[in-house]
Amino acid sequence: MTEDIYLGLDLSTQQLKAIFIDDTLKVIDCQAVRFDDLDYETTDGYIQQGNEVGAPTLMFVEAFDVLFSKLNKDLLSRTKAISASGQQHGSVYWRESDSLKNLDPSKTLKDSLVDSFTKANSPIWMDSSTTEFCEKMEKAFGGKLALAKATGSSAYERFTIHQIAKFAAQNPEDYKNTERISLISSFAVSLFLGDYAPIDFSDGSGMNFLNISAGQKNQKNSGNRWIDEKPAKICAKLGVPKPSNTVCGTVHDYWTKRFGIGSSCQVVAATGDNPSSLAGLRLRPGDLCLSLGTSDTVMLSLDSADPQSQGHIFINPLDSEKYMGLLCYKNGSLTREAVKNKYSLSWDEFSAILTSGKSRSLNLMQINLPLAEITPSNKLGRWIYEVDDSSEFVEVERELTMEEDIVSFIEGQFLAKRFHVEKFGFQTSKMSRLIVTGGASKNKALVQTIADIFQVIKSANIIE
Ligand SMILES: Nc1ncnc2c1ncn2[C@@H]1O[C@H](COP(=O)(O)OP(=O)(O)O)[C@@H](O)[C@H]1O
Numbered sequence: 001m002t003e004d005i006y007l008g009l010d011l012s013t014q015q016l017k018a019i020f021i022d023d024t025l026k027v028i029d030c031q032a033v034r035f036d037d038l039d040y041e042t043t044d045g046y047i048q049q050g051n052e053v054g055a056p057t058l059m060f061v062e063a064f065d066v067l068f069s070k071l072n073k074d075l076l077s078r079t080k081a082i083s084a085s086g087q088q089h090g091s092v093y094w095r096e097s098d099s100l101k102n103l104d105p106s107k108t109l110k111d112s113l114v115d116s117f118t119k120a121n122s123p124i125w126m127d128s129s130t131t132e133f134c135e136k137m138e139k140a141f142g143g144k145l146a147l148a149k150a151t152g153s154s155a156y157e158r159f160t161i162h163q164i165a166k167f168a169a170q171n172p173e174d175y176k177n178t179e180r181i182s183l184i185s186s187f188a189v190s191l192f193l194g195d196y197a198p199i200d201f202s203d204g205s206g207m208n209f210l211n212i213s214a215g216q217k218n219q220k221n222s223g224n225r226w227i228d229e230k231p232a233k234i235c236a237k238l239g240v241p242k243p244s245n246t247v248c249g250t251v252h253d254y255w256t257k258r259f260g261i262g263s264s265c266q267v268v269a270a271t272g273d274n275p276s277s278l279a280g281l282r283l284r285p286g287d288l289c290l291s292l293g294t295s296d297t298v299m300l301s302l303d304s305a306d307p308q309s310q311g312h313i314f315i316n317p318l319d320s321e322k323y324m325g326l327l328c329y330k331n332g333s334l335t336r337e338a339v340k341n342k343y344s345l346s347w348d349e350f351s352a353i354l355t356s357g358k359s360r361s362l363n364l365m366q367i368n369l370p371l372a373e374i375t376p377s378n379k380l381g382r383w384i385y386e387v388d389d390s391s392e393f394v395e396v397e398r399e400l401t402m403e404e405d406i407v408s409f410i411e412g413q414f415l416a417k418r419f420h421v422e423k424f425g426f427q428t429s430k431m432s433r434l435i436v437t438g439g440a441s442k443n444k445a446l447v448q449t450i451a452d453i454f455q456v457i458k459s460a461n462i463i464e
């Protein structure tokens with residue numbers, strides 16, 4: 001057994017996960033804390049009020065306390081480096097104070113940081129409350145496409161700069177008292193560093209504020225990466241963005257004294273959960289990655305960037321000169337879970353119905369969007385069509401059977417993705433692999449359905 005261990009954290013929508021690997025990339029241990037098991041009245045990790053969606057920042061902090069009390073002490077003592085991934089776009093607002101630098105090992109993180117945030121709830125990626133700020137920014141840039149060419153995406157409500165603009169407009173005093181704004185990923189690493197960690201280029205691309213466009217190569221390692229330096233106060237609050245593989249320093253004494261992590265353990269910049277998946281799956285040219293976490297996302301590696309008004313281009317986490325494309329769907333696992341729960345099924349029962357129903361031709365097509373969708377923007381509703389005798393699609397008025405509902409819903413979810421991916425300019429070929437990851441990827445019936453829809457040759461082309 002090798003002595004050296006590496007620790008990765010994932011601060012995602014529903015939970016904080018830890019994974020220890022050795023230097024052959026073998027998984028040694030995994031642990032997780034579900035946010036709904038902490039006392040913050042979240043459902044599926046978040047709190048929703050209308051189209052505002054957030055998660056208590058202190059809940060994230062407490063999750064670290066709980067998780068680290070469960071982790072194996074021997075593994076912690078052998079950990080050589082720590083990094084993290086985080087749900088994308090979410091933000092954390094640090095009050096001007098020394099509490100992060102002066103973490104006290106006799107206290108929990110929560111007790112140490114209880115007064116450290118100017119905004120109690122971190123806005124997260126499911127928020128869609130910033131339309132007016134998005135419209136203002138697109139107008140200032142000369143339209144959707146112009147903004148996309150500069151930042152990789154047209155204005156999306158969940159993207160961080162609009163959340164920051166809303167906070168500054170609605171709570172000017174609290175905004176003024178904010179010393180630093182972290183993404184959820186850079187926040188996680190800041191806890192280990194005992195200091196503000198930089199936002200990395202890849203997760204920073206999900207802010208509508210980082211310059212991803214060609215011709216910026218000479219700026220890639222400088223502070224000039226934000227698209228607009230005039231609101232100097234914003235740039236100062238965001239800090240200087242850095243490549244995703246930046247070694248930020250070593251762990252704060254807190255982690256050594258409280259949890260026995262070696263004082264030389266390195267802390268590496270964090271990135272978004274999707275860029276982390278892309279990095280971890282080591283995609284080959286032509287591969288497509290489907291992440292089925294709380295959200296569903298489709299990702300691919302790109303050598304060059306050609307941003308469109310739909311979809312996102314981020315800087316690649318493995319190479320700051322390259323890019324990745326991403327489409328994000330809000331109706332992912334939570335919507336699948338809702339359909340499963342509607343019929344009081346276990347996942348095994350749901351999967352059995354999906355497999356048996358698929359083998360019969362049901363001639364139905366369903367789009368079911370109970371959550372206001374991101375791709376396509378703000379669509380909400382349920383549409384069901386049937387192919388009639390003259391091969392026309394007609395709207396279905398009758399109630400569907402359970403089997404019809406499950407099969408047409410799942411097929412609709414992934415047919416829509418194939419359609420969007422192809423519109424985004426990506427064609428699968430015989431050489432393509434479709435690599436599926438995230439919580440739902442353990443469902444073999446679902447993965448086989450996806451393989452059939454994308455017509456990748458056989459399910460062996462798909463790895464979890
Ligand atoms: N057997 C299964 N079949 C389909 N979906 C599943 C299965 N097991 C778990 N899931 C889904 O996985 C989701 C969690 O995935 P995960 O990647 O851990 O999410 P996140 O990283 O966003 O917190 C759950 O919401 C659940 O619906």
Ligand SMILES: O=C(CO)[C@@H](O)[C@H](O)COP(=O)(O)O
Pocket residue numbers: 012013014086087088089125158206272273274293294295296297326328
């Ligand atoms: O908004 C996006 C990507 O643009 C989401 O994919 C978030 O990054 C949330 O990730 P999960 O918790 O669903 O994995």
